[in-house]
Amino acid sequence: MTEHERFNLATAHRYIDLYNYDIVRFVPECYTDDCRVHVMGRTVIEGPQQFLDVERTVLRAAPRRYMRLDRAHVASDVVTIEVTLLNPEAGSDWSLPFVAVLKLRDHLIAVDRSYADWSRWPGLAM
């Protein structure tokens, strides 16, 4: 792994940490100002403010939700993370696996294409 890829992998770890602990910092510290988040098959979220609004809605629906990083694969400017979303309030055995393909620019996420069974994602009514 190159030094450049190590920095990109570090962004993916920051993505997990901040998603779990500080959603207000999550968006500006992980994503570019012109980010595009593709909820694959459903919609596209444009820019940090819209993304933060969506994440606040999710957090209201599932205040204890958190992510567990299962695997990460780094290919130059693209980091693919395999993740499990957990939500203790939905039951200790509730889980929702998803994958996020993150295209980075200057070690921030410029494009996020995520794939999941969105019908089960808390707070997303699409």
Place this chain on the structure above:
Amino acid sequence: MNERQKHTLAVAERYVDLYNTDPERFVRECYHDDYEVGAMGIGTYGGVDKFIAIERAVLAAAPKRKMQVLNIHVTDEVAVVEAAVVDPDRGADWSLPFCAVLEIRDDKIAVDRTYAEFANWPGLSVEPPSK
């Protein structure tokens, strides 16, 4: 891209080509006999005959279904295939995006973890998660 990554990419490209042209060769030529496929959130399965039966069922339900590739990303041992299933019989604009994370061993797929809204996958009878 190094030589190993070129091999990984070639496996991913064969996966796409044979899915679209010959489901039986797709399974036999792309996957190890002891492969494991995870339809993430639904379950896992193994066994060549079972996989071929599943793909035949899909093809029977959606004879014109094709995989359209959006991107392929490779590391030395993993190919990430971003793609969509399209099915003209469901409409020209119908598509189901999915992402397959393929772990490659000796130029074949050893582990396949695919992420999608499987309830919408043509021909798959999906048991909904209990919660």
